[in-house]
Ligand SMILES: *[C@@H]1O[C@H](CO)[C@@H](O)[C@H](O)[C@H]1NC(C)=O
Ligand SMILES: *[C@@H]1O[C@H](CO)[C@@H](O)[C@H](O)[C@H]1NC(C)=O
């Protein structure tokens with residue numbers, strides 16, 4: 001099912017209003033100078049071209065090296081103030097690593113990109129690898145409703161950042177924080193030289209069939225000419241994509257043959273292993289469980305908590321039926337205008 005079909009008129013009206021009201025800050029975002037750290041990256045690139053070497057004092061490089069596995073792989077997620085609250089999404093996410101199979105040791109390879117000071121502070125007190133992505137003049141700290149203006153801005157910002165990580169020669173798994181890590185995903189990620197591997201909202205059984213609908217809430221990317229260029233093009237596409245989220249833009253690029261044009265090998269991951277609420281059902285063989293097809297943070301928290309409680313209770317055995325969770329499906333009701 002096409003998630004964007006859930007977008008309702010109210011949300012669109014709100015986005016339109018927000019665009020009008022904050023037109024100045026919106027256009028500021030589109031200008032190349034918007035990202036303080038983005039400017040920093042470019043200076044660093046210029047240096048790298050000359051020396052081809054690690055530049056001491058580059059905070060990003062140091063932070064990546066600290067969090068990285070021996071094979072230059074990190075697990076990246078984005079944290080804001082709303083997710084960082086005690087008893088919030090960050091806590092639940094980390095709890096899944098602790099009670100998951102083979103996931104506890106992966107916590108030290110988590111690289112949390114914090115987008116506001118509150119998130120950075122909370123992250124730093126928890127012994128995690130925290131990186132402060134500095135922005136000028138925009139507050140990303142509130143809860144961002146699906147497809148709100150702030151939500152879309154945050155998505156684009158992470159695309160820019162992740163492209164930079166690839167340029168530095170790191171592979172990463174990007175995971176949204178509303179993805180529970182129940183089992184280590186690495187055994188179910190292919191190691192046949194794929195440039196990218198995407199989780200999907202639905203899966204047709206054919207791992208290289210581009211008609212599988214990608215979900216950018218969980219994916220693997222390896223550095224290379226193709227992926228670096230893809231991220232450049234993806235971010236550059238934001239200007240002609242007003243009001244679209246980056247996942248949909250990437251979907252369009254895929255449909256336009258971008259992966260093939262850039263010579264990339266891209267695999268689509270089975271929803272049995274990289275699962276989500278869109279699919280329904282319990283974890284089964286799932287490595288990860290994404291609260292996709294869900295509108296609010298509260299609903300995600302409620303339903304993911306029920307699932308993780310069951311996970312702990314059943315301890316690896318597959319129960320007949322998992323506790324019904326309805327908060328996510330009901331999260332659309334308040335706003336969706338029924339045809
Ligand atoms: C990197 O190392 C980890 C830990 O040994 C392994 O599980 C993972 O598959 C490796 N990643 C890649 C891309 O080879
Ligand atoms: C990547 O691009 C550079 C410069 O264009 C080229 O020298 C190199 O061979 C390319 N690498 C791969 C793996 O295609």
Ligand SMILES: *[C@@H]1O[C@H](CO)[C@@H](O)[C@H](O)[C@H]1NC(C)=O
Pocket residue numbers: 030031032236237239
């Ligand atoms: C996007 O738009 C901004 C402002 O309109 C402009 O400065 C920037 O160059 C544009 N970027 C691309 C990649 O077209």
Ligand SMILES: *[C@@H]1O[C@H](CO)[C@@H](O)[C@H](O)[C@H]1NC(C)=O
Pocket residue numbers: 315316
């Ligand atoms: C959960 O299962 C594992 C192995 O399957 C077992 O070692 C462990 O004791 C179990 N934990 C609980 C709390 O039952």
